[in-house]
Amino acid sequence: MHPTITKVTERIARRSRETRQDYLGRIRRVADRNPTRGRISCGNLAHAFAAAGEDKPALKALRRPNLGIVTAYNDMLSAHQPLEKFPALIKLAARSQGCTAQVAGGVPAMCDGVTQGQPGMQLSLFSRDVIAQATAIALSHNVFDAALLLGVCDKIVPGLLIGALSFGHLPVIMVPAGPMPSGLPNEEKARVRRAHAEGKASREALLEAEAQSYHAPGTCTFYGTANSNQMLMEVMGLHLPGSAFVNPNTPLREQLTLAAGARACQITAQGREYTPLGETIDEKAIVNALVGLAATGGSTNHAIHLVAIARAAGLIIDWNDLDEVSRATPLLTRLYPNGSADVNHFHAAGGMGLVIRELLSAGLLHPDIRTVHGGDLRAQAREPVLDNDRLTWRSPRRQSADESIVRGCSRPFAPEGGIRLVSGNLGRAIVKISAVRPEHRRIEAPARIFDKQEALLQAFRDNELEGDFVAVLRGQGPRANGMPELHKLTPTLQVLQDRGQRVALLTDGRMSGASGSVLAAIHLVPEAAAEGMIARLVDGDTLIIDADAGRLGCAVDSDTLRRRPLNPPELASEHRGCGRELFAPMRAGVGDAESGASPWSENA
Template sequence: MSLHPTIERVTERIAERSRDLRAEYLARTLQPRPQAPARDALPCGNLAHAFAAAGSDKPALRAGHAGNIGIVTAYNDMLSAHQPMEQYPTLIRMAARNLGGTAQVAGGVPAMCDGITQGLEGMELSLFSRDTVAMSTAIALSHQAFDAVLCLGVCDKIVPGLLIGALSFGHLPVIFVPAGPMPSGIPNKQKAAVRQRYAIGEASREELLDAEAASYHAPGTCTFYGTANSNQMLMEVMGLHMPGAAFVPPGTALRDALTVAATEQALRISALGKDYRPLARTVDEKAIVNALVGLAATGGSTNHTMHLVAIARAAGLQINWDDLDEVSRVTPLLARIYPNGNADVNQFHEAGGLGLVIRELIDGGLLHPDILCVHGGDLRQQTLRPALEDTRLAWHPAPATSADTDILRPLAAPFDAEGGLRRLEGNLGRAVVKVSAVSPEHRMIQAPSRVFESQDAVLRAFKAGELDGDFVAVVRGQGPRANGMPELHKLTPTLSALQDRGQRVALLTDGRMSGASGKILAAIHVTPEALSAGGISRVREGDMIHIDAQAGTMNALVAPDTWAQREPELPDTRANTHGCGRELFGLMRERTGDAEHGACSLFGEAPSA
């Protein structure tokens, strides 16, 4: 089927907008194709340092002509999603040797967990950890001894950070190697119910801890469709995974076989082989648009409305929220995975998974199939599903139909005719809203504002019985420059409880809610943020706020003259500049661009128009 005209138009617009920046990036990144292993260019002393600890691989690194893989790993044994990666380097080295190549751990990157830091001071480092991971990736690869790269990472800021860093070495082929989800725990709906009961004082801490421990209970990625699992979807639709690698469980023979296959393929697609596939060519405007489509079609994490902007910028491309909104409005919603539904990613995978989704979107003209995927084919190959036949890895077509239409549907009968994300704009600025988890009757609100400077202030008001009637909770001073833009998940159970009582409530904030955005209408990532004197800083207690997710509007219903004359109320950020390491990130807070420019400290605020 031919490409949908909107997808084609958005792709062409991005390419035209990015023409000079992209040309400069490619010219800088794609030097003449190497004719020998990268390490051959190292002076003798440098090379000796590079193989000093290589043991049996020393001869190959010293005199051999096969490729050397650089492993950049986010392994630690505290994060369930990354704990399975402990033995990956051993497996990768073995697989590389079997093809005459070598592999070395080039470096590690930090891997923090938003689930652990949620609601605490450490969460104010979360967004900045993405840029730290990017810089750590660049440091790992700066030894310039590698012909290909395997990136081992899964979670929220880690995969975007790895990709941003790797794009500075875009002459190298790069394959992402995930770990897969943990087994399903208690149903997500049951977990959410306990959280909500705890928020209103009807469940004990012990009951809540039992529910959380039954949900997050084993090695592997958390099974709800948050940023971590949205990352895996993006790597598939951008062609950066071996086909079907995203949701294969850890600790299985199939997972090991996929890791071995990624290693073998990385050597095949280096500049030393016949099928050179550098990262700079894989991540182009078509791959970025595929990512926008995948995000919309699956109701993915709102964090990627920032991460994709930063990733694109690292590849010399400029995108904005208008691109996302236009793509989302022509992309049907095909999946309902918690928090957009009741199922988890394991159930989604069993229903047909990403292979079925990608095939439906390609057949519907909504994805670019002709991108330069790392596996050696085009995106159509990404619809295949891996399996072991005895000990041999094979790929088969994804199921022809969904095994559960409450979780996954075909393009002809979607959950919604439009995708899960919207751009909002008005006199309050611009923002993002995730509508896939919000019932249609709650997608518009007109109610007076209640203004708060932190999520804890909202919770204090709730406990004091002060949150009566309909209202829009305006939580400001939560933007990237103010305090690092923490996620405000502590508000979800409380606001959900109020909505269940019959109140009409919504959230308006320059902070984040991310992949766990739930059933409350939430206008998030408001830009300009309050610290930059954006519209949100002009809101006063009791102002009537109108938010319409379908129309894409958000406004304070204040007379234009009055609105223009109001002085912005800038947040006091002194309490957010020290403690828990925050004093070390002052430079990032000062340099960080706004949310629509990726909330990124690495490139500055490139124009998006």
Template sequence: MSAPLNPTIEQVTNRIEKRSAKTRAAYLDQIEAAAAEGPHRKVLSCGNLAHGFAASGADKPALKDLKWPNVAIVTAYNDMLSAHQPLGEYPDRIKAALREVVATGQVAGGVPAMCDGVTQGQPGMELSLFSRDVIALSTAVSLSHNMFDAAICLGVCDKIVPGLLIGALRFGHLPVLFLPAGPMPSGLPNAEKARIRQLYAEGKIGRDKLLDAESASYHSPGTCTFYGTANSNQMFMEVMGLHVPGSAFVNPGTPLREAMIAATAQRAAKITHLGKDYRPLGRSIDARAIVNAIVGLHATGGSTNHTIHLVAIARAAGLIVDWDDFDDLSRATPLLARIYPNGEADVNHFHAAGGMAFLIRELLDNGLLHGDVLTLGSDRLSDYAREPFLEDGTLAWRDAPQESADLDVLRPVSDPVAKDGGMRLLTGNIGRCVIKVSAVKPPHRVVEAPAIVFESQEDFLARFKAGELERDFVAVVRFQGPKANGMPELHKLTPPLGSLQDRGFKVALVTDGRMSGASGKVPAAIHVSPEALDGGALAKVRDGDVIRLDAPAGTLEALVEPAEWDVRDLARTDLTHAQTGMGRELFAGFRKLATPAEEGALFMRELDRAERAEALVAEGA
């Protein structure tokens, strides 16, 4: 029996609903209007419909008659990404499973899927964040053929799942399920991988040893096993009820994973408007579901990227979420998991210790999740407190274990890793930003030191290799926001900063860029908003300014006299090198229109109905 809802969670949910009343109502009106049209193939002309099933072979009669549910498959398959390579076989398996329940399926389209692990520290990384919005657009194009009664989205990694969900929410009258491929088996232990990376940064080993270690870590099909953005995606898909229960962390190529593919297909066919249990995506993703996702993020020490992505997802559903919501929910949510980089275990160890079923059971039983949300992958959220298994070859579910199999990896609410989620909002005269302290030891959570200003990762790394950073300092790496260069992740800074911290120096990072799931043992104030290029005070910082980062107090301050700070000019920089080449010039419009990180770093700005009307009047329409 679930406990009464935690008062903070209830309060935050209520204020999101109140803040979003107009935009949410406009969104629901839009999806209700789409749903009222009935089976969408009915509105297509004979020519439209003939084009839509010309290549469908034996499924043509069913698509003509409009009686069988037709499920769109939107796929992020490519065979370069280890996480997505298994998805190549999924469409045929989905179609076969659908035919067993008198339904059809069509691959509606593909979306791009880039790997931050491949592009990290490279020019292509500056396309990464905006790839999410390209994926959202591609999803919309895929579903715009109006041939479908439901959809299944195939994707796993960092920007892919948020992009698929943002695009699918614009077709919120459709039921939409998500289907991942699962993590690769465990390879080189994460602590050893981090040690070797740091040795390489210090010049103590060569590239050959580093490559051997990386190859032993990322070694087969499946998702990377550390708890970064990709695996955080799978966590919140479960917590929001968009998976068939237990889908997140089943390894690829196993009989259980194959059974989950069929179960997802058949569940999608069951919940269309043609049946008796219609469950549209847009009704499912409400303020309660978004709050559940944020709680899950905090309870597991998930990726800081989701302080951007969950905001953008919420906006696509007409909901307005900000970092105050994240901060308040973090203070109310205990940290229950230690998964690398917040510990040494990987997601396979987490799954073996009890995984998502144990986590959701603990959160529900202690009033930390809304149990009354509309789930799509099963009948109710409490179903996600059960784990899948095969019984004589048939998929079944059993209750989560009462006790964690490894308390070093997963703990109950009664005995958490920490009393709060470890993600904080920092405010002060530099701006608003977030910090993840779940992997930062308490002595390092407050740093007061002179600033050294950098305007690129390369500048930092060159000065580190030259031995110029052997001191206490706060690294201010600016002009890394969405308007400047697409807001890349700055993972290359982690090994050298970690090395300096290990040598006894007080160091911290302050940036308008991202760190994501790699936020680790060095305090990193990230996503500073407004960004430096957009008039943010980060552009006022000068070498030698004393910066105080105080995570427990929630403050980030340049200790400069207010009279001087207020009149100080904003620094400028030439970003030509970061905006051309490797296709970056094609994204000039994205950079120009991008909203601040706290608003989701979206280049798509959704207006509510009243604002649309005002805009039309202003334009003389």
């Protein structure tokens, strides 16, 4: 193993010894070699199988496992629309093994693509924790011996996992739906967005470009948070091998879904291959996730979500762990926004099988993790195929089919991974560098202070954003307004950079997983609403962001900054309407971004 990976893994294990032991003790106490539903009363059980139809005799007999399906299906969200058919397939697969399956419950699944820049985006991060709670409610009926979690997108997969980890004695398989076929090339979509930001393309032209990009059932094809989720499930061993990027509504996707249902029957406590989720997600699996995120230039949102997932499993990680892993891990992919290719091109060029094999060969991934398919991580590095309608797996390509998209560790795109920690007298923040050119990774420029996205955009429209500057957008943290993504700013800032200005963003909010080529220090802690130094900055303060050196600071000395009065943004208008008033308890109790932005005190 690479010494840095070993060091970080051992540090996490030491740091987490007490919390991990407590977690494992809790889940082991409830594990049972008999079907779980046998513990409940006859009246309880009768309610549980009253509507089970042909499965009622098997459920009543108390002899074979029963699978719980938790689904994030809705037909507005393109990535989740294909999930409509999955429960029926899983039930067929379960019956083929002599088992049963029931839809345990549904969870909400909002689309960040629909809510970007809108009031609803302020519910996005907290939706992760609502999903976790909904997953726990679904599984709380206590009649299931394993679970299949149907979800794909941004907060949904982390939320499903966090909820399921409260039932860590259950085996869990993640079941994705796959990406939509490729549409309008990403570079063309980005060009039209920039043109519209400058007033050079009409709304009609912009809508047509967007409609050609997002055009069919399946996940959006750029490498944002949704597809980073799928990468993580592969390197953590929670998918059947190679499941991540197979298109929906294809024979191969149908066979993978059937296989997931059948495999879940085989890994319950009633069989010989018991694989509980809580013991599958250990410190090695979490470090594998950090490595995968760095190697592929994945979404910065996982600097928050992975912390929350780990803590749900009794493991404590922080941004130092992520930074050290990223600096030890080469960048192996160029996927939009860190390139022009999409995940379909990536999958065709070698995909996750190639990436996992390369990282294993370099000693950067732990091979000896438990996986839902029964082998170690080496067996995850396989590609699913159909052989006369029979699902089988083959070894990944020996070398990339397109080295402009994915490469091996011997010739990476960059010697270090895609995410950095920056820190200094303003606090700690995350920077995604994989899409930022080296010459743009450092800036020293005056601050321009904004409290709302729209104020920055209006200043652009009024031609007030001249010269070099760092746009400071504060009051966007989890305690302030739920920490919305600020992707709406990306085209505007890219236009300014393309004009030759040196610009950057500093915020206590988030950017999208599709963050672009402008330097952005995000997730700043402490946030403005927690009396962070960002609330003491004024226009004209000289700010320094240096992603390579890991530096974030203000030229004003710290003592002077502390003596300045706080100038927090006005937030009352941000807390009502579009359901935001219902989330006041979450805003009041939420932890900071580096602790996972969780509203539960033990995770904060």
